[in-house]
């Protein structure tokens with residue numbers, strides 16, 4: 111088999127076989143197929159597409175290109191959740207203990223933030239001593255013992271995807287549905303969970319700006335998961351404005367704690383309850399969504415979800431007293447209100463710009479080796495549909511550097527559109543794709 115022939119085949123619009131896709135993925139992972147040939151193949155795929163079978167073969171080949179995590183040592187159904195990423199997305203922090211408090215095991219691999227979106231691991235590092243660099247045995251033991259663990263993604267998990275994604279990133283071949291779906295699902299399949307709940311975001315802060323694209327991606331990923339023998343659900347949710355009010359690592363941890371105490375923002379609480387319901391259903395811990403939702407609400411009201419979070423923080427080396435005293439979280443030196451320059455309704459928020467404001471303040475990473483400032487960020491006081499008077503507070507900005515604060519503030523004000531009319535507020539949960547649909 112020659113890579114040259116496979117590139118020509120795809121370029122001409124023909125279908126690649128399972129053996130050809132495995133040859134290509136394995137050869138590329140081992141370094142036998144050079145980047146320039148793989149780049150040409152990715153561009154051919156970009157223009158010609160891949161059918162359902164080809165996408166599944168690609169996903170499986172990438173999933174098997176490194177370690178496949180074996181979770182069989184954990185009793186019961188193991189459920190994972192994945193978000194396609196957004197601004198203020200602290201969902202794993204609140205959702206995982208809520209679900210674990212209902213008796214469902216969550217073994218989660220998470221990443222760090224890059225660009226305008228934040229990462230769960232960075233947020234968790236707001237707890238002094240906390241580590242996600244735990245070994246596989248500790249990870250399994252913790253899930254068995256307390257029902258949850260969150261671990262940093264290891265280098266050996268789907269290495270083909272890691273290499274291929276880096277190449278796609280510099281060859282303008284990221285935004286192809288088959289390539290995105292196989293990239294995300296290869297990592298999820300290698301992570302070993304029995305069931306997966308996907309949170310597919312859409313809007314100005316999401317990867318998929320258009321709702322129709324988010325639905326198509328969700329369909330593609332659920333099909334891949336279910337065809338690979340994992341019960342997979344997808345929830346399509348709004349990312350046309352930041353999730354909740356907090357954007358920035360320690361601020362988001364505080365908001366997750368508030369939510370675990372039952373007084374989190376409405377949209378964020380709704381997302382946790384929706385995703386959590388499908389996680390409970392997937393694990394067979396509830397028979398209906400309503401029943402699952404009630405279990406999650408009870409876990410919060412009884413204080414079990416917050417206690418589970420504290421148990422988890424402690425099990426991974428963190429200071430659990432911070433969970434009950436969030437005032438001990440990292441705090442920025444400056445807190446300043448951003449005042450509205452106009453009167454009217456907030457009709458649009460350019461969501462990715464809010465993520466970039468946090469990045470400018472030092473809360474995100476521009477390259478994978480950047481140091482981040484856990485204390486900085488923004489707390490939104492007004493969101494879409496809210497009425498604001500001239501001079502009223504739109505958000506509080508937290509910074510450690512006056513110059514960065516001024517740059518971020520200017521950008522923040524430009525990201526808000528304030529109009530006389532209220533405009534339409536689209537639904538927050540846009541749809542759900544069930545395993546059989």
Ligand code: URA
Pocket residue numbers: 275284289290291293294317
């Ligand atoms: N996230 C991934 O992991 N892969 C993609 O291709 C796009 C987003």
